[in-house]
Each structure stands twice: as structure tokens, then as C-alpha cells.
Amino acid sequence: MDQITIQTTPFDIAAIQEEMRAGDPAIGALVTFVGQMRDFNDGDPVSAMTLEHYPGMTEKALQKILDQANRRWELLGIRVVHRVGELKPLDPIVLVAVASAHRGEAFRACEFVIDYLKTRAPFWKKERTPDGERWVDARVSDDEAEARWRDS
Amino acid sequence: MDQITIQTTPFDIAAIQEEMRAGDPAIGALVTFVGQMRDFNDGDPVSAMTLEHYPGMTEKALQKILDQANRRWELLGIRVVHRVGELKPLDPIVLVAVASAHRGEAFRACEFVIDYLKTRAPFWKKERTPDGERWVDARVSDDEAEARWRDS
């Protein structure tokens, strides 16, 4: 039921949600996170972005995150789609959708997966700004977001 | 930017998300909760449901919840759509979508809105089971979910 996709082409948010939702009348809650490219970062306008990843390791790392989520919560399906390659502002970068009988578990698991993805999955962003290209630095706030899940 | 809709007709999850997402390149995160009708509740199969509400008070109660969410978090738009009338299993009942620059705030606000909606907005469900129709009782777990937000 779980599925992980890395792709250079845009993804269809609606089709993914419909596929997860419409099949199973035991599902009571579907929580979806969509991360999209902003036109501004760290005080500078950003006109485009290139996403690089480590093929093979990416899928393994994401599968581990999903396995952990399934052990922690009663879920009825997780879907992760991540784009790589060239992106423009407003392009969706990543989607995490989690289905469950009840909403609490779907919310917890969805945020868990994106928090871990941000710190554990080998993706790297390079931004194009008026001053040229630059690699995005890892955020302390992402490490903190991940750390929240360790003790609870 | 916020919008509250109560309707008897099905709603278009994808169109709502696109409308919120595609307009504003300051948006980095969109978190969407969709609650859908399950075919089983409290140990019994459920074949249909009727949702009643208190027109006028519903909109006021939801607007208060959204105002609170906007005061607590930096948000770039909230959309709430709730169906009333006749529903079948797999029908989406409610959608809460929250846009923000960063994901933490979108997750918090989305769950806050649905938790408060469940305990403060005047909607009532009546289920059709093999033994006849029955009004759904309020859940203690919903009160507990709401209470979490009071002290934090």
C-alpha cells in the first residue's frame, strides 16, 4: 500500500490522493503535506532550483522512514513523491500523504515522515539567485524537528 | 484568504488545494486534512449518514476557530469545507487546508482547526446501520484532542 517515487516530472497531487482515499472505506482520515518551491529564501529572491539526489540510497532511506512510521502508528497507506532536477517557484517539491482510520495517527505519521525525510534522505538543493547559484545549507530547525520524535 | 463553506454537494479536493497553493510563491507548505465517511463505526457496518447543522451558528463558530488559528500561527490561508445532508461511505465529509511559509505552522494549525471543529461547530451525524438509524455520540477522544491546545 506504501509507495515511494522519485521523479523529474511534476506529480499529480489530486490523483495520488484519490488513489489512496477512494479505495478503502476503512479510511477515516487522509493527511497530505505538500512542500512547494518558494520564490524567496534566506533574504534573497530565488528564480529556480536544482535538486540532486543519491539514487538507490534515497529509496532505501525513505523506506526505512516509512517502516518506522508503520511500526509506530496504525496506518492504512503512505505515499511519498519527491521531485528532482530543475524546479521553479510554485512547483510542488515533495508530497507526503498518510491514510488512517483516525486523524491523530495520520497527522503524527505525516509530520514524522517529512521531518525525517528532511534530515535523513539524501537530497540536495541548489538555488539560483541574482548573485548566482548556491547550495542550500541544512537548517538547524530541521534537526530540531526530527529530534522531537526520538523521545516520544 | 480564508474561506468557510458548508454545502450539500461533493467538494473538489484538488481544485481547493490548487487554488490555495498556486497563487502565492511565499507558500512553502500546504497541509490538508480530509475526513471521509467510513463504512464501519462502533462495531457496526454503516451504509449511509445524514449530517445536520445549525445554519448561521456553524459559520460563526468556524470563523472564531480560524481567527484563533491566525492569531496563534503565521499562516497564508485556511480553507474549511464541510458537507451536510446525505453521505455514503468513501464520501469526503470535511476538508481543512492550511498554507504557510513553513511546515510546522501549517501542521499545527490544520490539526488545531479540525480538533476544534469536532467539539465546537454545531454539526450532528446520524448513521444508518442494519439495526436502523442512530445519532452518533460525541467522543471523549475529541474532547481530549481539543484540550491539548488550551495550555500550549
Next chain:
Amino acid sequence: MIRILYFARLREQLGTGAEELPASPESATPGAIIGQLKQRGGPWAEVFAGDQPVLMSVNQEVADLDTPVTDGDEVAFFPPVTGG
């Protein structure tokens, strides 16, 4: 006049969704209105006996037994909510 509304299980138990009561000391609060309604006996006495939780609003805002009610107000009685 005070407009009184009943919703969901209460509406079905009472067999009515709305009525009007004259503004008077007996309708100065939701508590006073309940006292008046209980005197009708039958389902009215049952619904408001206190065995089942009854919530109330005045002018579409959550209220309690002591909230002031004046001429032209809208008062509603209903069970705990179960939407979403």
C-alpha cells in the same frame, strides 16, 4: 418574542425544530426557558430532565443556563456536536 430552536436528537424527541415564546421573566435565561418547557411534561420533561447532555446557545454563541436572554433573541438547544 424569543425564537427557540431544537437540533438533531432533541428535535426528533420533541417532534419540533422551532417555536416562539413570549419574552418574560420565565424566558430571561436558557435555564428559565428549560424550567418553562419541562412543565409541559411528556418528552419535554424527559429531554430536559438532566439524564442526557443538552448544550445551548444564545444568538448563535455558546451559552450556559445563566446567559441573559432578551426580546428578539434566538436560543437553541442541542446535543454535543459530532461533526467533522
Next chain:
Amino acid sequence: MIRILYFARLREQLGTGAEELPASPESATPGAIIGQLKQRGGPWAEVFAGDQPVLMSVNQEVADLDTPVTDGDEVAFFPPVTGG
């Protein structure tokens, strides 16, 4: 042979994304491989000087300086991740 991969900023700084090194005591751990690479001087010495954070994996699993590396393994070096 050990397959070595470089990603993102490291790949650009080193001017290469992949190479192979013979399996030997000097490539028995990521730490040993780094020692070997630094001896090349120039950007190699710079990248692995310790001024910038470098993460590593062995066979596509997160690793540290002491993780065992044997013939046929794939070792990667990269900056902290920034996806999502």
C-alpha cells in the same frame, strides 16, 4: 575495488562524481579513505580538512569514520541533506 561517490557541493568542489580505489588497508573504513584522499592535496585536502561537515555512507546506509569497508562496497561522501 571500492566504488567512491561524491554528491552536491562536494562533487563540484572535487570536480568529479565517482571513482574507484583498490581495496586495501588504506580503504578499510571511510576514515582511512579520507586519509588517502587528503594526500592528493588541493581541493581534496580542503574538502576533507574538517572545516565543512561531510557525511558518509557505506552501501547506501548512513556510516561513520569507522564503518568497515570491504572489496566491492560503495562508499559515498556528501554534505548534510537539504531535501523536502
